[in-house]
Amino acid sequence: MKKIGFLSFGHWANHPAYSTRTAGDTLLQSIDLAVAAEEIGIDGAYFRVHHFAKQLASPFPLLSAIGAKTSKIEIGTGVIDMRYENPLYMVEEAGATDLIAGGRLQLGISRGSPEQVIDGWKYFGYKPAEGENDSDMGRIKGLKFLEHLNGVGFAQPNPNPMFPNPPGLLRLEPYSEGLRDRIWWGAASNATAVWAAENGMNLQSSTLKFDESGKPFHIQQAEQIRLYKEAWKKAGHKREPRVSVSRSIFALINEQDRQYFGREGRSTDQIGVLEADRRAIFGRSYAAEPDQLIKELAQDEALQEADTILLTIPNTLGVEYNVHVLSAILDHVAPGLGWR
Template identity: 80%
Template sequence: MKKIGFLSFGHWSNHPAYATRTAGDTLLQSIDLAVAAEELGVDGAYFRVHHFAAQLASPFPLLSAIGAKTSTIEIGTGVIDMRYENPMYMVEDAGAADLISGGRLQLGLSRGSPEQVVDGWRHFGYAPAEGQTDADMGREKALAFLDKLSGKGFAQPSPNPMFPNPPGLLRLEPHAEGLRERIWWGAATNATAIWAAENGMHLQSSTLKFDENGKPFHIQQAEQIRAYKEAWKNAGHTREARVSVSRSIFAIVNDQDRYYFGQQGKGKDSFGYIEPGTRAVFGKSYAAEPDKLIEELAKDEALQEADTILLTIPNTIGVEYNVHLLSSILEHVAPGLGWR
């Protein structure tokens, strides 16, 4: 059994072929899709966060709205770039969204990836300390966020408060009990996957990772997951670790599917550079008739290691067609792989 969720990048553009012409279209359709996905039996609704782009950026209003209109589906991110975040304010936003959803928030964080503008986080008022890289800054902020999520008081109360204070040091409010244990880290290397395990975060592994040995993508990703699980065990955590992997998987069951995705299943892994000097391996897309998909996906080692599959969706095609794509996987593919 595996949890199956969707991952949306939340694109929009004033293009005649798009169902999402504006930011408002994307936000409202994201809510509608999450509601429909819950009705289908999908386990999670996850959203990517990008700044300075025609994509979803501020996740907490969207997650709160989805939380208010659903009751069982997990809602989360994959991922929030911590270089742009104020950890204190984020604790308050995340706490509110989690309480609205009844404790269903699953927040994916990361140190960030190449963005639309040069050093975009500087425009948000942040800069690495002397001797730090921007990646160091992102990880440092993540640890500060985790620390304050614990709910332990740290701030000295005023001797003349506007309202009566409870005894002792004060914490950030609202506090969401248990949210600290539902934080994930998007890791692109084996080392950062191990770091995530040591710090008690679940692991999100994307459709790309840094190339560390030249092997096929799914094998490198499986190795990363095994290293993470071993580090989690060695850290002595008493709760169970979770691991998600993202995949572009499309079951071709009608002519419209064939029109959109008929050529994608012939792709292979690719290698390239996402930032200077950093070679990455990009996983292929899967698109085929259900029987062929089942055969191909059964050979994906990383899928076997993960407990959660996040299906990347083409949100610009609209809610109705994305519901069809998700339904096709649940009905025609997941049972044959033992995921359902």
């Protein structure tokens, strides 16, 4: 059994073929899609976070709105770039969102990926400390965020406060119990996956990673997940970890599907340079008739290792079509793979 969620990049543009021509369109349709996805049995609504782009950027208002209009579906991110964040303020935002959602927040964070502008985090008022780089800064902020999710007091109270204080050091409020166990780290390498396990975070592995062996993408990703699980066990954490992988999967049910995605099925893994001249491998897309999809996906080793599958969706094509895309996977593909 797998949990099946969707992952939206939240694009918009003033294009005649787009249903999301403005930021408002994208935000409101994201809420509507999450509500509809819950109704058809999708387990999670996840959203990408990018800055300086016509894509979703500030996740907590959106996730709070979805949390208030749904009751079962998990809500999350994939991922928040910690280089841009104030980790203590983010603890408050995440806590409030999780309480509104009744404990359904699954928050993906990371040290971040290449963005639309050079060193975009500096415009938010951040810079690495002396002797650190921006990756170090992102991971340090991530650990600080985790530390203060535990609800332990750390701040010295004012002896003459506006309102009475409880005894002892003060913690950030609102505190949401259990949220610390629902933080995920987006890892692009084997080493960061191991680091995530050591620090007690769930693992998000997307459709790309650094090419560390020259093997096909799904095999490298499966190896990354196994290393993560071994490190988790070695660290002695008391709970079972969760692992998600992202995939572009389209079941060709009708002519509209074939028009949009008929060529995707011929795609293969792609090699490129992600950053700092590091070779990266990008996983293929899947698009075929349901019976063929089942055969192809059964050979994807990383899908077998993960407990959660995040289906990337074409959010610009509107809520109705995206519900069709998700329903096609639930009805025609997932049962044949034992996911449902």
